[in-house]
Amino acid sequence: MRLILVGPPGAGKGTQAKRLVEHLGVPHISTGDMLRAAVKAGTELGKKADELMKSGQLVPDDIVIGMVRERIVEPDAQKGFMLDGFPRTRPQAEALDTALQAADVALDAVILIDVADEAIEKRITGRRCAPADGTIYHVEYDPPPPGVEVIIRADDRPEAVKERLTKYHRDTKPIIPFYESKGLLKRVDGLASPDDVTKRMLAALGI
Ligand code: AMP
Numbered sequence: 001m002r003l004i005l006v007g008p009p010g011a012g013k014g015t016q017a018k019r020l021v022e023h024l025g026v027p028h029i030s031t032g033d034m035l036r037a038a039v040k041a042g043t044e045l046g047k048k049a050d051e052l053m054k055s056g057q058l059v060p061d062d063i064v065i066g067m068v069r070e071r072i073v074e075p076d077a078q079k080g081f082m083l084d085g086f087p088r089t090r091p092q093a094e095a096l097d098t099a100l101q102a103a104d105v106a107l108d109a110v111i112l113i114d115v116a117d118e119a120i121e122k123r124i125t126g127r128r129c130a131p132a133d134g135t136i137y138h139v140e141y142d143p144p145p146p147g148v149e150v151i152i153r154a155d156d157r158p159e160a161v162k163e164r165l166t167k168y169h170r171d172t173k174p175i176i177p178f179y180e181s182k183g184l185l186k187r188v189d190g191l192a193s194p195d196d197v198t199k200r201m202l203a204a205l206g207i
Helices: 013-024 031-041 044-054 061-071 090-102 117-125 158-172 175-180 194-204
Strands: 002-006 028-030 081-084 109-114 127-129 136-138 185-189
Touching: 002 013, 002 175, 013 028, 013 081, 013 194, 028 031, 031 044, 031 061, 031 081, 044 061, 061 090, 090 175, 109 194, 117 127, 117 158, 175 185, 185 194
Parallel strands: 002 081, 002 109, 028 081, 109 185
Antiparallel strands: 127 136
16 A cells, blocks of 8 residues: 655654554655654765754755655565655655656555644644654653653754744645545544544545
């Protein structure tokens, strides 16, 4: 199955993507994770992305499009994939379409996890990340186990969250009508427990 997961920052895309890929047996392709890995490794790309990411800005389309183009042709992605955090702009969605057409494959569905801005701001301020393996916790809903070191990601600070939400409304939302017009969009209400959201997603996919 070839899927895209869309939603505002903090809607639970990362958590849900991990659950869904286990269920479906396809790779989880997160551009945010790929970029954070590049920053950690100190590559040229990582150096370019670091400042933009810290302040909640988007990394330029050509960089992420190139990364995804290379990733979706790897052997493990031949049986399908779950894209998380990509496409995030209309040009990225169009470039993905072109790449998929060239590979003679098609998307099965685009799942939108819908959560209102006010709920997002509340959720993100409690979010913590374990730098060791990237696991995301929440001080209230999913506290880190004792002894696990966690930090607040720079882009989870309130100023950056506001910036990311503004970017989401301005840059990412236009991809929703793009996929809606292709009959691929499945809307899922994200304001529920992680288990319930997973159930809703599976139901939306008819699984
Ligand atoms: P995420 O983990 O998906 O929230 O991504 C974290 C940050 O990485 C974003 O705030 C952007 O700076 C950058 N990023 C991730 N995916 C993309 C993308 N598709 N286009 C542009 N920037 C991205």
